[in-house]
Amino acid sequence: MLRTPTAEIDALAIALVRCTVVWDGGTVKPKPQVDHDREAAKWVLSVGGAIQVDNSPVEHRGPGALPKYEFLLTGIFLDKNARATDDTLAILRNCVNLTTLSLGATAITDDGLAIFKGRQNITVLIMPGTKATDAGLAHFKECKGLVQLDLNGTPVTDAGLAHFKD
Numbered sequence: 001m002l003r004t005p006t007a008e009i010d011a012l013a014i015a016l017v018r019c020t021v022v023w024d025g026g027t028v029k030p031k032p033q034v035d036h037d038r039e040a041a042k043w044v045l046s047v048g049g050a051i052q053v054d055n056s057p058v059e060h061r062g063p064g065a066l067p068k069y070e071f072l073l074t075g076i077f078l079d080k081n082a083r084a085t086d087d088t089l090a091i092l093r094n095c096v097n098l099t100t101l102s103l104g105a106t107a108i109t110d111d112g113l114a115i116f117k118g119r120q121n122i123t124v125l126i127m128p129g130t131k132a133t134d135a136g137l138a139h140f141k142e143c144k145g146l147v148q149l150d151l152n153g154t155p156v157t158d159a160g161l162a163h164f165k166d
Contacts, residue, residue, distance in 0.1 A: 036094035037073035042066055043091050047084070050077040052100055075100030079126070086112030098122060104150070105129035110136030118142055128152040134160030 006025060013021045013028040021028040041051045045066060050059040052075025053067055059077060060067070073095050078084040084106040092098065093115045099122055109131045116122065117139040125140060128150050137156055140146070141163035149164070 035070075037071065037097065038066070040076070040091045040095050041071075041073050043088075044076050044078065047078070047081060047088075049081055049084070051075060052077075055099065072097040074098060075102070075124075077102040078106055079104040081106055084108060089113075090115060092116075096121075100124040100126075102126040103130060108132065110139075113137075113139045116140060120144065122146065124148040126150045127154060130154055132156060137161070138163050140164075 009021060009023055009025065009028060013019075037053075041053070041060075044051050045060070045063050050061045051065075051073060052059055053071040053073060055072075055074045059075075074097050076092065076098065077100075079102050084103060086107070086109055089103075089108060089112045096119070098116075098119070101116070101122060101124070104126050105128065107130075108127070110133055113132060113136040119140070120142045122140060122143045123145050125143070125146060126148065129152070132151070132154050134155075134157055137151075137160040143164075144166065146164060151160075
């Protein structure tokens with residue numbers, strides 16, 4: 001066996017989250033992982049929203065609609081949902097596979113949208129009737145593949161849209 005510093009073994013165990021690492025210094029068992037996509041999907045469905053998984057065009061609705069298999073949460077639909085606020089949206093912070101966000105007519109503001117800063121894979125952003133401004137839209141400037149953007153009834157100006165000119 002190779003002699004490997006503990007820090008490198010710890011890094012390996014983090015990278016191989018589902019593997020048991022056995023080495024001359026002992027055994028590192030996998031730590032239980034939180035399934036962020038499942039937790040977020042469960043919340044979205046519990047408040048009457050809908051979800052999209054694995055980029056499927058099918059929307060799942062209702063508490064019993066949560067897939068039993070492991071999935072990637074790729075879309076959330078919370079339009080006209082009073083429970084969609086800046087604080088509750090935080091559950092999506094670690095859902096890195098989202099491609100569709102539909103938040104129309106919710107209380108979401110620029111502060112709530114900050115959790116999406118730096119995301120690149122959002123292709124559909126639907127936020128009519130929200131309080132999103134130019135500053136909130138800046139959080140999505142890395143989304144170069146955006147194909148649908150609905151900002152009707154928001155205070156967004158041409159300055160906000162300039163984030164998407166490239």
